[in-house]
Amino acid sequence: MTTLFADQYRHKTVLLTGHTGFKGSWLAYWLHQLGARVVGFSLPAPTQPSHWHLMQLPITHLTGNINDLGSLQAAFAAQQPDLVIHMAAQALVRPSYQNPLDTIQTNIIGTANVLDCVRQTASVRGVVVVTSDKCYENPEDGRPLTETDAMGGYDPYSMSKGAAELVTSSYRNSFFNPAQYGRSHQTLVASVRAGNVIGGGDWAVDRLIPDLIRGSVSGQRVVIRNPEAVRPWQHVLEPLSGYLLVGQQLLLGNQQAATGWNFGPDSADVLSVRAVVDQAKTRWSQIGIDEQPSDNNPHEAHLLRLNCDKAHQLLNWQPVWTTQAAIGRTIDWYRAYYEQNQLRTEADLRAYVQQAQAAQLIWTR
Numbered sequence: 086m087t088t089l090f091a092d093q094y095r096h097k098t099v100l101l102t103g104h105t106g107f108k109g110s111w112l113a114y115w116l117h118q119l120g121a122r123v124v125g126f127s128l129p130a131p132t133q134p135s136h137w138h139l140m141q142l143p144i145t146h147l148t149g150n151i152n153d154l155g156s157l158q159a160a161f162a163a164q165q166p167d168l169v170i171h172m173a174a175q176a177l178v179r180p181s182y183q184n185p186l187d188t189i190q191t192n193i194i195g196t197a198n199v200l201d202c203v204r205q206t207a208s209v210r211g212v213v214v215v216t217s218d219k220c221y222e223n224p225e226d227g228r229p230l231t232e233t234d235a236m237g238g239y240d241p242y243s244m245s246k247g248a249a250e251l252v253t254s255s256y257r258n259s260f261f262n263p264a265q266y267g268r269s270h271q272t273l274v275a276s277v278r279a280g281n282v283i284g285g286g287d288w289a290v291d292r293l294i295p296d297l298i299r300g301s302v303s304g305q306r307v308v309i310r311n312p313e314a315v316r317p318w319q320h321v322l323e324p325l326s327g328y329l330l331v332g333q334q335l336l337l338g339n340q341q342a343a344t345g346w347n348f349g350p351d352s353a354d355v356l357s358v359r360a361v362v363d364q365a366k367t368r369w370s371q372i373g374i375d376e377q378p379s380d381n382n383p384h385e386a387h388l389l390r391l392n393c394d395k396a397h398q399l400l401n402w403q404p405v406w407t408t409q410a411a412i413g414r415t416i417d418w419y420r421a422y423y424e425q426n427q428l429r430t431e432a433d434l435r436a437y438v439q440q441a442q443a444a445q446l447i448w449t450r
């Protein structure tokens with residue numbers, strides 16, 4: 086696995102915010118496998134159990150708040166990262182309705198804090214800011230959203246991700262302009278936008294798969310409020326491979342990579358919530374749901390599709406697993422955890438990488 090990214094990550098110091106979360110813990114593991122010196126900077130794991138605690142990764146683990154500029158500056162100064170991957174966020178839509186200011190503070194000002202630390206840390210060659218497919222103004226007209234579409238966001242979470250994109254592009258234009266790269270600065274800044282990800286080890290509240298798993302292990306039926314909602318589901322390893330490809334290009338000094346990138350499933354591979362549940366049930370029959378569509382739910386976009394042509398053409402990135410395969414892998418991960426006390430993270434990563442290599446889907450250029 087170490088040669089996949091042309092050894093670009095070996096011995097590089099990667100400062101990863103949000104490493105105690107769902108996506109961050111998978112990425113910390115993958116980076117560690119690639120030989121990077123991983124420094125995580127995050128609040129404690131947001132769930133119990135947590136993939137982060139289960140994995141027991143031998144990385145540098147710093148507990149800190151991205152809203153505390155002083156402790157963030159101290160971490161940057163002490164660790165001198167080559168690459169920064171910024172994932173820490175209030176990552177859920179519903180809590181953003183309950184406490185919008187907290188979401189705004191962490192997702193917008195927190196992102197500005199990270200970028201300002203980069204401004205003061207000469208070692209940093211690349212920054213990957215993780216936002217979301219929800220960063221876009223979404224007219225819900227069925228057209229897949231492209232990287233040049235306007236930023237927006239109906240609910241506070243989506244707006245905070247659109248605003249984090251604007252913060253990122255402003256810092257890129259003002260302080261890390263690709264046209265000045267190698268002259269007035271040495272840092273390339275990109276942002277990455279992915280949709281709903283699934284995979285083992287997510288116990289967040291109010292996400293479909295973790296809700297189904299919780300219901301399944303406690304013998305309770307799960308209320309589904311938006312069965313018709315169509316989303317671009319993908320395994321967590323899919324966007325992470327894209328983030329790693331972008332990070333690699335930044336480390337190589339490719340100025341074209343210092344831009345926004347979409348990472349989503351193939352356009353035909355989007356499923357409704359109901360279809361995801363049906364497929365999950367074929368892997369674990371004890372999953373049970375009650376559909377209760379309601380007009381009183383907070384607004385959620387019903388149709389969200391990403392156009393990923395740019396990543397296909399310029400990064401040679403392609404999804405490796407269909408949504409169906411991703412659902413199967415995910416449910417199998419939880420079954421192995423609950424029924425055999427086993428973690429399938431290593432097996433999933435190995436299978437993903439082998440399949441990507443066999444199909445020459447990623448890392449061939």
Ligand SMILES: NC(=O)c1ccc[n+]([C@@H]2O[C@H](COP(=O)([O-])OP(=O)(O)OC[C@H]3O[C@@H](n4cnc5c(N)ncnc54)[C@H](O)[C@@H]3O)[C@@H](O)[C@H]2O)c1
Nearest residue numbers: 103105106107108127128150151172173174176217281282
């Ligand atoms: N999971 C998804 O489906 C999905 C989809 C699109 C985008 N994203 C984005 O990907 C990133 C990771 O998402 P996730 O699903 O792993 O979320 P998560 O909630 O599992 O993890 C969030 C991480 O951020 C940390 N964090 C939160 N507030 C912090 C603060 N103030 N200071 C320091 N650390 C803080 C948490 O401790 C945790 O490590 C987020 O930026 C999220 O918005 C996630």
